[in-house]
Amino acid sequence: MITLGIFDPDVQPAALETYMKYANQMTGVAGVQEFNKLRGVKDSEWLSFQKAETSDMKVADAQRFLKEAGFFPFGKIDGICGYRTASAIRLFQEYVRTVEGDASIGYPDGMLGATSVQHLQRWKAGNKKADWTRFSSASPTPEYTKWLNWLGQIKQKYSAGPTPMLQLVNQQTKTGDTVKVANWDFAPSKIHFVGIRRNEARPDLKPGERRFDDGFALLINGLVFKFYGSTDPGATKDSKGFPFLVYGQHHFRFGWHKLNDEKLKRERAYHALKPAGAGVLVARSKDLVLNDADLAGGLEINGSINIHWGGEGVNRQGLPLVGSWSEGCQVIVGKGYINHQNKPVDCSENNAHFYDNLGTKNAKGVYQTRGAYTVMSDLVAALSGDDNIVRYTLVYEQDLSAELGLGEALEILKRRGA
Numbered sequence: 252m253i254t255l256g257i258f259d260p261d262v263q264p265a266a267l268e269t270y271m272k273y274a275n276q277m278t279g280v281a282g283v284q285e286f287n288k289l290r291g292v293k294d295s296e297w298l299s300f301q302k303a304e305t306s307d308m309k310v311a312d313a314q315r316f317l318k319e320a321g322f323f324p325f326g327k328i329d330g331i332c333g334y335r336t337a338s339a340i341r342l343f344q345e346y347v348r349t350v351e352g353d354a355s356i357g358y359p360d361g362m363l364g365a366t367s368v369q370h371l372q373r374w375k376a377g378n379k380k381a382d383w384t385r386f387s388s389a390s391p392t393p394e395y396t397k398w399l400n401w402l403g404q405i406k407q408k409y410s411a412g413p414t415p416m417l418q419l420v421n422q423q424t425k426t427g428d429t430v431k432v433a434n435w436d437f438a439p440s441k442i443h444f445v446g447i448r449r450n451e452a453r454p455d456l457k458p459g460e461r462r463f464d465d466g467f468a469l470l471i472n473g474l475v476f477k478f479y480g481s482t483d484p485g486a487t488k489d490s491k492g493f494p495f496l497v498y499g500q501h502h503f504r505f506g507w508h509k510l511n512d513e514k515l516k517r518e519r520a521y522h523a524l525k526p527a528g529a530g531v532l533v534a535r536s537k538d539l540v541l542n543d544a545d546l547a548g549g550l551e552i553n554g555s556i557n558i559h560w561g562g563e564g565v566n567r568q569g570l571p572l573v574g575s576w577s578e579g580c581q582v583i584v585g586k587g588y589i590n591h592q593n594k595p596v597d598c599s600e601n602n603a604h605f606y607d608n609l610g611t612k613n614a615k616g617v618y619q620t621r622g623a624y625t626v627m628s629d630l631v632a633a634l635s636g637d638d639n640i641v642r643y644t645l646v647y648e649q650d651l652s653a654e655l656g657l658g659e660a661l662e663i664l665k666r667r668g669a
Contacts (some may be wrong), residue, residue: 253363255337256289256298259310259330267300270331277334277639278506289333290507290522292361292620293610300331308371310336313363316371317343317633321381324472325636334505337361338629343371345626346381349596358601359625360618383474383591388439391473394593394655398445398470401652402437402644409499415543416498419550420532427552429532430500436642442635443470444503444524444558446581446645447657448482451540459539461485461573463564463584466657469627472634477589477660478623480561480582482645484539485573491548492535494579496556496645502527503641505632508557508580521606522621522628523557523580524641530554533579556580558643560624562605581643585622589660598622 258267271287288297303310311330317323323339332340344359347370356370363371373379386392391399409417410432421431430436437443447466456462467478484493508523530552536545561582566574576582585602589595602622603609611619621628631641651657 253303253308253310253313253332253340254361255291255332255334256300257303257310257332258300260302262302262330266329267331270329270333274333278504291610294607296610308363308368313340313371316375320374320379321384322346323633326633335632338632340367341620341625341629342633343367345629349590349594350382350592358617359620359629383472386473388473391439392475392591394475395439395470395473397652397655398468398475399437399439399443401655402435402443402445405644405646405650406432406435406437408650414498415546416534419534419546420497420499423532423550425552427529427531427554428502428526429497429552430502430642432499435500435644439473442631442639442641444468444641444643445470446482446643447648447651448645449648451483461539462571463561463573463582464661466661467581467583467627468655468657469630471630474591476591476627476630477657478583478627479661479664480564480584481573481577482581483573483577484579485577486575487578489535492537492545493539494533494535494553494556495541496579496581497532497534497550498645498647500642500644501531503558503643505628505639506557508555508559521559523559524628524631524643525557526554527640531556553579558583558641560585560621563599563602567605581645583624583627585620585624587664588623588626589663593656593660595660595663596623596626598626 288299291298310332311328314323314326314328314336317339318326322342326335340363341359341361344356344367347353347356356366413421413432417432445468449465461483463481465480465482469476487493503524504527506523506525508521532550533553533556534541534545534550535548556579558581561576561584563586564571564584566572586599587595587597600617601620603619608619613619
């Protein structure tokens with residue numbers, strides 16, 4: 252069985268140390284002494300490296316296959332199953348399950364056991380590759396081109412006439428990981444994640460009510476994947492009000508939420524895309540409706556705004572409300588997504604209800620992950636090169652071009668119960 256932390260017998264201790272330094276640098280925790288283990292899926296799970304005793308194949312051979320088949324294109328073949336290799340394994344499992352439609356592989360768990368190896372050998376024998384290997388940042392899908400062209404138009408629009416919020420961003424001497432409009436970067440070679448914030452003042456919402464009804468699109472290697480969740484805060488303990496991530500582009504990276512919380516960092520340290528450096532700019536509102544009047548309070552750099560998982564998109568009472576899921580974070584619901592072929596994918600069986608269900612099996616024996624959120628984070632980890640910075644651009648629904656089809660995708664997800 253190959254899974255996170257397993258390494259081939261011929262891998263030397265120095266190579267493990269080198270990998271751990273790389274992993275800590277990649278995730279932004281370099282220099283933090285207690286992060287000398289790998290973060291597992293379950294709460295409180297920190298994994299030490301383990302030498303493979305018996306396996307159907309070597310880690311290096313699995314990495315070589317994943318690289319050639321398009322699930323680990325920039326990965327290093329080092330015989331160590333680290334974060335990116337485990338992500339590539341899950342992507343392969345998810346591809347077989349959803350694109351090939353072969354349920355025999357089960358739901359993605361990042362564990363390369365006998366069944367997954369059989370599928371891997373089947374692919375090798377047929378010299379199969381993921382269909383997305385036909386595309387790249389230099390030769391993207393038509394949909395990817397539409398999204399990137401639209402983002403360029405958005406930049407042009409707000410460079411010529413910035414909103415009061417963007418004027419305030421442009422005036423900041425320190426912006427942290429938030430980018431001034433002139434520097435918004437939509438290069439095809441980069442990873443782009445787009446959040447679409449719906450109108451906050453709507454007749455279908457009660458005062459102070461925020462739902463999981465915002466959209467997201469991941470643009471990576473010429474492909475487009477769509478998700479849903481919330482870009483709004485649902486709770487706060489700060490007397491200054493609710494923190495709203497400001498409109499525009501921000502830099503995030505693979506890492507952990509609650510990393511700086513001394514009580515939680517060893518036990519929970521939820522997986523997230525976290526600010527790449529000091530933090531991102533936020534504006535605060537007292538009433539959960541952000542308007543220009545709130546900007547009089549100025550902007551602040553906040554290091555705890557992350558992009559993370561939001562369970563099934565319900566609170567503990569089973570209501571579709573953001574609530575304590577987010578104190579300003581961007582939250583992705585795990586029940587489903589739209590894949591690169593523009594087809595809806597149901598993840599409700601393997602999407603855990605809450606954090607304490609992660610890494611367990613449900614009543615049907617299905618291993619519980621973060622579902623669609625795991626797919627998003629695996630795409631970022633496995634398909635990215637050395638620059639794993641995610642350029643996250645938050646815009647409002649009135650800016651969304653109808654031809655991009657995100658609104659239709661969200662309706663499909665909701666109708667399917669995702």
